[in-house]
Amino acid sequence: xxxxTQTPRYLIKTRGQQVTLSCSPISGHRSVSWYQQTPGxxxxxxxxxxxxxxxxxxxxxxxxxxxxxxxxxxxxxVSTLELGDSALYLCASTLAPAYSDTQxxxxxxxxxxx
Amino acid sequence: xxxxxxNSPSLSVQEGRISxxxxxxxxxxxxxxLWYKKYPAxxxxxxxxxxxxxxxxxxxxxxVFLNKSAKHLSLHIVPSQPGDSAVYFCAASVGGNNNDMxxxxxxxxxxxx
Numbered sequence: 458x459x460x461x462t463q464t465p466r467y468l469i470k471t472r473g474q475q476v477t478l479s480c481s482p483i484s485g486h487r488s489v490s491w492y493q494q495t496p497g498x499x500x501x502x503x504x505x506x507x508x509x510x511x512x513x514x515x516x517x518x519x520x521x522x523x524x525x526x527x528x529x530x531x532x533x534x535v536s537t538l539e540l541g542d543s544a545l546y547l548c549a550s551t552l553a554p555a556y557s558d559t560q561x562x563x564x565x566x567x568x569x570x571x
Numbered sequence: 572x573x574x575x576x577x578n579s580p581s582l583s584v585q586e587g588r589i590s591x592x593x594x595x596x597x598x599x600x601x602x603x604x605l606w607y608k609k610y611p612a613x614x615x616x617x618x619x620x621x622x623x624x625x626x627x628x629x630x631x632x633x634x635v636f637l638n639k640s641a642k643h644l645s646l647h648i649v650p651s652q653p654g655d656s657a658v659y660f661c662a663a664s665v666g667g668n669n670n671d672m673x674x675x676x677x678x679x680x681x682x683x684x
Contacts, residue, residue: 561614
């Protein structure tokens, strides 16, 4: 069974631009969560999608948004990029929400904002 | 707000010895705790979990201890192997819900042969 895939793996943008990251969950998984990982901060929860609906959202500004498609693939978008948005963005999939220990992570997208 | 703290950014141990990774939390509502392991260029993988009704959970070489009164948990790896070298994250949540999950900053474990 293929794991969680994220594209692109690396991205370099400049301040003010916007970016879209993609996540394909494990086949059959319907819940996708997004996290931001920065040095010293660990993983911070961005949002969770299930059945094309955002179920939960972390404490991030409105510049961070996401969506989920009918095939459970998810995208997240960051508009008006800031230097502080440089991070590793991870997505994780589960069969259904609230099954933390069966959350499978993708390798992440490394975003660098110059 | 750092509700989950891993105060040691790195730890180095000799192969065969015990590795002890520590994690402290501040939110008394947390009732479910997890440890993840992360290798470079890969996403975190679930390692072991413990709920607040227990004070110990064991899985092979990995044991997690929970001290609720001290709001402290630790991960013991015995014996440590070079393949255990990775970044370890502890995480805490209320009822296992992702929206309430908080992660520590991680501890980089290096196991020397």
